Amino acid sequence: MKVVIAGGGTGGHLFPGIALAEEVVTRHPSNDVLFVGTARGIEARVVPQSGFKLELIDVTGVKGRGLKGLIGGLLRLPAAVLRCMTILREYQADVVVGVGGYASFPMVFAGFLRGMPTAIQEQNALPGLTNRLLGKIARTVFISFDEAARFFPKDKVHNVGNPIRKALMENFLRPQEPHERFRILIFGGSQGAHAINVAAIDAARKLAPMRDKLEILHQTGAADREFTRKGYADAGVRAEVVEFIDDMSRAYATSNLVICRSGATTLSELTVCKKAAILVPFPYAADNHQEVNARSLVEKGAAVMIRQPELDGERLASEISSLMEDPSRLKKMERAAGLLGRPEAAKEIADVCVNLVYRGREQGAG
Ligand SMILES: CC(=O)N[C@H]1[C@@H](OP(=O)(O)OP(=O)(O)OC[C@H]2O[C@@H](n3ccc(=O)[nH]c3=O)[C@H](O)[C@@H]2O)O[C@H](CO)[C@@H](O)[C@@H]1O
Incomplete structure (x- = not known):
């Protein structure tokens, strides 16, 4: 064929x-x-x-x-x-x-x-x-x-x-790698998201007291890499900052929490990889379809949504720390995500x- x-x-x-x-x-x-x-x-x-x-x-x-x-x-x-x-x-x-x-x-x-x-x-x-x-x-x-x-x-x-993609499916079969710190994967769809980059750095400053327990992998897109890298360095938070992640399989496999836009392909990956997520829909997507996408996960308890107008460092830091401190809630979200996986x-x-x-x-x- x-x-x-x-x-x-x-x-x-x-x-x-x-x-x-x-x-x-x-x-x-x-x-x-x-x-x-x-x-x-x-x-x-x-x-x-x-x-x-x-x-x-x-x-x-x-x-x-x-x-x-x-x-x-x-x-x-x-x-x-x-x-x-x-x-x-x-x-x-x-x-x-x-x-x-x-x-x-x-x-x-x-x-x-x-x-x-x-x-x-x-x-x-x-x-x-x-x-x-x-x-x-x-x-x-x-x-x-x-x-x-x-x-x-x-x-x-x-x-x-x-x-x-196959590499992500294999990840779905692979047990989560054990690691010492709480790992957060942050990315803004395939092109990065400025609003998420700005809020994440501000959140990092607010999370600085928890910095020893935290590790971040952040995809910024082409424009914001340097500014984001500096933001984490100034906040003293351990972070790998890249323009684009080629190996999304590893990125998902090694994360405890994902913060991202709610593009449909991303959401399918989150559910197949059984990941808890904080979703920030891209507000200018045609007919606001990313919010509609996001709601399907939020309604099933698989994700938390922050609309972009409500997104700032304070709100993001508070959602992150409440999930970090509540492993059983995180587990429930992972299970709910897994049930939606196709x-x-x-x-x-x-x-x-x-x-x-x-x-x-x-x-x-x-
Ligand atoms: C602004 C806009 O209208 N965006 C649309 C676009 O988003 P976009 O292209 O951002 O799509 P998604 O968020 O759905 O998917 C992103 C894909 O890129 C991959 N990835 C991402 C970052 C990275 O560093 N490396 C990497 O490989 C992800 O694993 C995923 O496979 O198409 C989606 C699917 O039709 C729509 O739902 C989105 O609303």
Whole structure:
């Protein structure tokens, strides 16, 4: 089976695609995956690093870019669709899966025009406009939250959860490594979060009396690394500060508490890795979907939410210290998170793709 996985831009769209690709290629030596993305997206770096093939297409977003951006984006679209049709023909793809992000639209549309099996994978509780549109033409829609089902035709929807990368799945099987200090993993989605960085440093100053019991791994994104590193050094709190964490498996495995945004892929990882979390939804995400995502964990007792307007060092430090001092509450949150985990998502999506391909071949033969 030859699978085209289209989309990316940010980690939240790309990493479920990588997880699906890992599942597809381990199933049979003749299986193959081709990623299609854009040069500006995270896929340009991560896909080759992960050992998969990548084709780049020229396409941009149309939403929130002003009139000029809208016209430019729309004008690029026909050429992008034609290019995608050529890629599908030359690669002899059997199925297209769109994971969201700019390349997803022209590729799923091209698959539809070629009459091939197509699917989209929506990570969020509230789907974006592009996936709502693609849901009308794709043969199958994979979702991860019940709330997303109402946006798509009922007979196409499979709620299987977000696929999680293999390294993280292995982490799920691995017992927590014992360590002396309370370890906090702080990250702001795939790009870092300034508001979290600022609040974390302020919280570190307030937590200084507990500094001997504390250890932090903090991903800042490109802009804030130096300022965050200095903030921890001034507060005297032990912290490893990095722009991006390549080994998220280790980062989760070695943490007692996670502080992060509530991007859908992150939340799926927290639940599969059974991690207690303090979630700070990104308030400017389309339709405030990160808060909707976060609520699904908070309502089940798996996480605490701090909305960004209420986020400051004081509040963050108080949530951290209350969790540090209450291991049984932390355990309960971990268990609640674990109950929400969907470790089979990649397998289930691959199964459905196999069915789509065989059904397509039978129809072609019949
Ligand atoms: C601002 C915005 O609209 N963000 C969206 C974007 O977020 P974003 O791309 O930030 O996505 P997520 O938080 O869902 O996922 C981040 C991914 O990056 C990985 N990671 C993160 C940091 C790091 O240093 N290393 C690393 O590998 C995480 O393990 C995870 O796999 O896509 C998500 C999935 O559609 C949406 O839910 C988010 O709302």
